[in-house]
Amino acid sequence: MYKPTSRTMLYEEVINQILDLIKKGLWKPGEKIPTEMELAQSFEVSRNSMREALKVLEHLKIIQSKAGKGTYLLENSIQNIQALELASVMREANSLDQLMDTRLIIEPELTYRAAAQASLDELNNLEKLLKDSIEAVATNTYFPSLGFSFHMEIAKISRNTLLYKFLESITLELMAQRKLLVLSHLSKKDLLKEIEEHRFIFEAIKQNNPEEAKKRMYVHIQNAKKFLPVKE
Amino acid sequence: MYKPTSRTMLYEEVINQILDLIKKGLWKPGEKIPTEMELAQSFEVSRNSMREALKVLEHLKIIQSKAGKGTYLLENSIQNIQALELASVMREANSLDQLMDTRLIIEPELTYRAAAQASLDELNNLEKLLKDSIEAVATNTYFPSLGFSFHMEIAKISRNTLLYKFLESITLELMAQRKLLVLSHLSKKDLLKEIEEHRFIFEAIKQNNPEEAKKRMYVHIQNAKKFLPVKE
DNA sequence: AAGTATTTGTCCGTATGTATC
DNA sequence: GGATACATACGGACAAATACT
Numbered sequence: 001m002y003k004p005t006s007r008t009m010l011y012e013e014v015i016n017q018i019l020d021l022i023k024k025g026l027w028k029p030g031e032k033i034p035t036e037m038e039l040a041q042s043f044e045v046s047r048n049s050m051r052e053a054l055k056v057l058e059h060l061k062i063i064q065s066k067a068g069k070g071t072y073l074l075e076n077s078i079q080n081i082q083a084l085e086l087a088s089v090m091r092e093a094n095s096l097d098q099l100m101d102t103r104l105i106i107e108p109e110l111t112y113r114a115a116a117q118a119s120l121d122e123l124n125n126l127e128k129l130l131k132d133s134i135e136a137v138a139t140n141t142y143f144p145s146l147g148f149s150f151h152m153e154i155a156k157i158s159r160n161t162l163l164y165k166f167l168e169s170i171t172l173e174l175m176a177q178r179k180l181l182v183l184s185h186l187s188k189k190d191l192l193k194e195i196e197e198h199r200f201i202f203e204a205i206k207q208n209n210p211e212e213a214k215k216r217m218y219v220h221i222q223n224a225k226k227f228l229p230v231k232e
Numbered sequence: 233m234y235k236p237t238s239r240t241m242l243y244e245e246v247i248n249q250i251l252d253l254i255k256k257g258l259w260k261p262g263e264k265i266p267t268e269m270e271l272a273q274s275f276e277v278s279r280n281s282m283r284e285a286l287k288v289l290e291h292l293k294i295i296q297s298k299a300g301k302g303t304y305l306l307e308n309s310i311q312n313i314q315a316l317e318l319a320s321v322m323r324e325a326n327s328l329d330q331l332m333d334t335r336l337i338i339e340p341e342l343t344y345r346a347a348a349q350a351s352l353d354e355l356n357n358l359e360k361l362l363k364d365s366i367e368a369v370a371t372n373t374y375f376p377s378l379g380f381s382f383h384m385e386i387a388k389i390s391r392n393t394l395l396y397k398f399l400e401s402i403t404l405e406l407m408a409q410r411k412l413l414v415l416s417h418l419s420k421k422d423l424l425k426e427i428e429e430h431r432f433i434f435e436a437i438k439q440n441n442p443e444e445a446k447k448r449m450y451v452h453i454q455n456a457k458k459f460l461p462v463k464e
Numbered sequence: 465a466a467g468t469a470t471t472t473g474t475c476c477g478t479a480t481g482t483a484t485c
Numbered sequence: 486g487g488a489t490a491c492a493t494a495c496g497g498a499c500a501a502a503t504a505c506t
Contacts, residue, residue: 010493045494046495047495048495049493066503067501068502068503069503070503
């Protein structure tokens with residue numbers, strides 16, 4: 001027999017109940033909600049515990065408290081609850097499969113846009129990253145984040161900050177999971193092949209050829225998938 | 233002269249400082265951090281304010297407190313900080329332009345996958361949504377979220393939960409902004425045209441034609457962009 | 465204009481439960 | 486079991502900001 005990890009703490013309970021109230025529409029955006037004392041009484045907790053819950057919701061931009069006035073639901077509380085749930089999905093250990101499939105959908109398109117609009121400065125940055133990678137492999141100081149930074153630089157050039165941030169989250173998650181993977185000890189030969197593919201993509205971007213750049217990125221990510229553990 | 237919007241509250245200050253400590257690597261994942269009392273003293277705040285900050289970080293899955301033991305940084309605190317920043321980017325009023333461009337990148341691919349793997353049940357659900365829309369237009373009870381639900385249903389069929397949630401966030405943001413837009417008072421003729429495009433997409437999915445379904449979704453979103461206010 | 469009530473911000477003290485040795 | 490360290494939770498108090506009269 002084992003304990004259920006410990007009973008949920010009071011403030012977490014309160015948070016969930018309040019989120020439910022908002023999602024069910026009983027409390028509406030912009031409205032004033034009861035005072036700390038009233039809430040504490042109806043939830044049957046102390047004012048301190050109530051405040052812990054309220055401060056969490058305030059930090060999440062769902063409510064806002066003002067001294068002397070009271071506490072109000074923010075106008076976009078619903079969207080912020082949604083953003084919260086997105087972060088939570090992002091947190092839940094995603095399957096490698098789904099993470100890579102998502103990259104396969106996003107990155108080729110970002111590469112297309114990058115190739116269409118890269119400035120000279122941006123091209124130089126990309127090229128420098130390439131050179132750094134080659135040098136790092138030669139001196140055995142290569143580490144995975146170097147490869148990722150090439151991908152992120154392309155995403156940056158695409159100038160879609162939303163997808164940039166989204167891809168950044170995916171990348172970090174992959175790097176965290178990568179520790180356990182074959183990927184971490186690729187042979188020098190495999191690394192060079194990967195970098196060669198990077199150069200191939202870079203060339204298409206440099207030549208202002210979006211269609212070709214997009215295709216090459218697609219193939220590149222497909223190839224990377226081969227190094228992942230097989231599904232059973 | 234004006235007030236600086238009100239001085240930042242203590243617990244927010246503390247949160248930011250702690251996040252910095254983690255990002256700078258002074259506190260490492262898995263490590264134990266000082267006790268509430270010690271922290272309160274070094275940040276020069278009361279234990280209550282300290283707890284408010286800690287509870288926020290705990291809810292964000294960055295730290296975890298255990299009675300009798302102490303407070304620890306979670307192993308994946310870094311990724312969770314990242315997920316947090318994603319939520320924050322999502323929250324910041326995104327330009328319509330970027331939101332729609334992101335849909336243009338994601339949705340055609342999701343539609344491709346939906347067409348490739350939709351079950352009979354899933355097809356029936358989609359068809360029902362279509363019929364509901366047509367009826368709603370006929371009886372003048374159509375509202376924008378009906379149109380969005382068709383798109384979300386397709387995303388669901390794609391079975392990429394990560395992109396599904398991401399798209400859901402985008403959709404909510406768009407609906408929030410839509411209130412101010414021309415879109416809200418489309419003519420009946422325009423609405424019927426939109427629904428006709430939905431049917432067109434649906435047919436391709438039903439016929440198991442991923443390439444065609446993808447193309448039609450792309451065109452559909454492109455058309456929707458025409459109703460947006462022009463950039464200056 | 466002044467004073468009072470309301471509400472959040474902040475702090476303190478204390479009792480209880482839980483884990484460690 | 487007993488002692489210690491720590492988080493959990495409660496209640497009381499006063500300050501600061503705002504609203505009301």
